[in-house]
Amino acid sequence: ELKVEQNPLFLSMQEGKNYTIYCNYSTTSDRLYWYRQDPGKSLESLFVLLSNGAVKQEGRLMASLDTKARLSTLHITAAVHDLSATYFCAARYLNFGNEKLTFGTGTRLTIIP
Amino acid sequence: GAVVSQHPSRVICKSGTSVKIECRSLDFQATTMFWYRQFPKQSLMLMATSNEGSKATYEQGVEKDKFLINHASLTLSTLTVTSAHPEDSSFYICSASKRSLSGANVLTFGAGSRLTVL
Numbered sequence: 001e002l003k004v005e006q007n008p009l010f011l012s013m014q015e016g017k018n019y020t021i022y023c024n025y026s027t028t029s030d031r032l033y034w035y036r037q038d039p040g041k042s043l044e045s046l047f048v049l050l051s052n053g054a055v056k057q058e059g060r061l062m063a064s065l066d067t068k069a070r071l072s073t074l075h076i077t078a079a080v081h082d083l084s085a086t087y088f089c090a091a092r093y094l095n096f097g098n099e100k101l102t103f104g105t106g107t108r109l110t111i112i113p
Numbered sequence: 114g115a116v117v118s119q120h121p122s123r124v125i126c127k128s129g130t131s132v133k134i135e136c137r138s139l140d141f142q143a144t145t146m147f148w149y150r151q152f153p154k155q156s157l158m159l160m161a162t163s164n165e166g167s168k169a170t171y172e173q174g175v176e177k178d179k180f181l182i183n184h185a186s187l188t189l190s191t192l193t194v195t196s197a198h199p200e201d202s203s204f205y206i207c208s209a210s211k212r213s214l215s216g217a218n219v220l221t222f223g224a225g226s227r228l229t230v231l
Contacts, residue, residue, distance in 0.1 A: 041226040042119075042206055043157075048213075072137070075169065095162075098170065099210065099218055101143065103157045 002027050002093045006104035014112050016078050021107045023072040023089035031092035032065050032072045033101065037083045084111045115141050115211045119223025126197055127231055133225045134192045134208030142187035143209035151204040163190040197230040
């Protein structure tokens with residue numbers, strides 16, 4: 001059974017600071033997703049990481065994947081208030097030919113002005 | 114872009130009634146759709162995988178007679194919560210799978226449906 005853990009669960013940081021959210025998964029997965037969720041809203045896709053060593057960047061967010069360590073990171077550079085949200089990672093697994101995702105516990109990020 | 118419409122966004126019903134939630138892929142065909150459930154301040158839990166033209170595959174612990182899923186066309190899947198009870202109150206989110214140019218299947222999520230059972 002694929003399990004996905006994120007840490008920290010809660011993160012409060014000041015504007016302008018850098019921080020990293022970690023996502024560990026328990027068994028082999030070749031695809032890792034990052035999503036953002038605002039309160040009361042659905043999920044917004046941020047990144048899809050397809051291979052070992054993959055790195056993607058969008059604005060102040062950068063995601064990476066190390067399949068050997070079963071670890072993905074989401075790095076926030078010079079945080080701004082608009083980045084306050086809950087961030088989820090999700091790892092892909094195949095089940096009878098169907099692609100499914102197991103979501104991490106989520107990291108609630110609060111950026112303090 | 115891929116757009117998934119979910120309706121209704123909010124529904125309040127009395128205990129014992131049934132509620133239907135629709136999930137539509139507006140600009141692409143989705144052979145597979147997924148239904149998730151999210152309790153407050155928790156992660157998303159996969160309930161079932163919906164395949165067009167066949168029976169849904171339910172995750173362990175999800176009652177298939179309680180949560181009826183129908184995927185009648187390539188653009189529509191429905192989730193019916195039958196004989197709803199207060200413990201069924203939750204945020205239900207659907208997603209549809211579309212293959213991107215890179216070959217990766219990208220999930221697009223609906224806006225979610227917040228069900229409150231009184």
